[in-house]
Amino acid sequence: MIGQLSRILELEKLKEAQKSKPINKLVAFTSGKGGTGKSFLSLNIAYSISKSGKRVLLIDxxxxxxxxxxxxxKRAEKNISGFILQKELLEDLVTEYTDNLHIVFGESGKIDFPDISSGIIDNFIIQVNKLSEKYDYVFIDTGSGASEELLYLLSKCSAKIIVATPEPTAVMDAYVIVKLLKSKNATENIGVVINRATNTQEAVSAYGNLSKAVKHFQKVDLSYCGTINFDGAVSKSIIAQEIFLERYSKGETVEAISRCAKEIVKFIQVVNINQSYKTSR
Incomplete structure (x- = not known):
């Protein structure tokens, strides 16, 4: 207990110096509405990258x-509620799913779950920063929507991946996320994945509409990170409670996820290069 307290105090000393600095390795998967497949995508992208030999931490x-x-x-013996309730350090909540894919699981339905304050997020960023030294990539699967707390968290991330579907409501919600991020001066490094499209043409059209609107009204540039077309096998894997890429080894969706993973890796590499350039100036 004393050792844990000393580590917490050590992290607190770093708070003022680090809390406003985005982390190179922290990439948030987010969406303006539920039902876009954000969690499915973040999990399978993380799994795909980990299978390429990179070490990935995924945080729910x-x-x-x-x-x-x-x-x-998975019945998580430890989850992020221990951190949010200020009982445990984030590093003590990591579950090793494979050698290269580690996960901090979330909590569901806890009655006395506290509101997420900016202070909790600042501490989260500091602890993730410490953890990130062990990983090539750190992904966070955020909640849906546009709460003040979520926007604050996104503003601390070096890159944001917005997951949308071709539905006009989902495209509009993605636009709103960008608009609100602009109010936080946090519109650098935003990527987009269009999920559950009928075909590639529909996805490209949806992204084009979003990109043009964001460019025209918000003066923000987006990066296209790929498309995942609708596939009934996705629902089967979710119902079976299996990672899609573990259940299936080939097929169009497997290839599409692999392409998205590679595009996101390229996107992150560009983000890191640009950040290094700005830091060195």
Whole structure:
């Protein structure tokens, strides 16, 4: 207990110096509305990258509405509630799913779950920064929507991946996320994945409409990170509570996820290069 307290105090000393600095390795998967497949995508992208030999940490940070443990049929002995309740350090909540894919699971349905304050997020960023030294990539699966707390968290991330579907409501919600991020001066490094499209043409059209609107009205440039077309096998894997890429080894969706993973890796590499350039100036 004393050792844990000393580590907490050590992290607190770093708070003022680090809390406003985005982390190179922290990439948030987010969406303006539920049902876009954000958690499915973040999990399978993380799994795909980990299979390429990179070390990936995936954090479920959807307060009290976690999905990853359910999608993986995992009973999490430890989850992020211990951190949010200020009882445990984040590093003590990591579950090693494979050698290269580690996960911090979320919490669901806890009655006394506290509101997520900016102070909790600042401490989260500091502890993730410490953890990130062990990984090539750190992904966070956020909650859906546009709460003040979520926007604050996104503003601390070096890159944001917005997951949308071709539906006009989903495209509009993605636009709103960008608009609100602009009010936080946090519109650098935003990527977009269009999920559950009928075909590639529909996805490209949806992204084009979003990109043009964001460019015209918000003066923000987006990066296209790929498309995942609708596939009934996705629902089967979710119902079976299996990671899609573990259940299936070939097929169009497997290839599409692999392409998205590679595009996101390229996107992050560009983000890191640009950040290094700005830091060195």
């Amino acid at each position: 940070f959807d307060p009290n509405l976690s999905n990853l443990n359910i999608m993986m049929n």
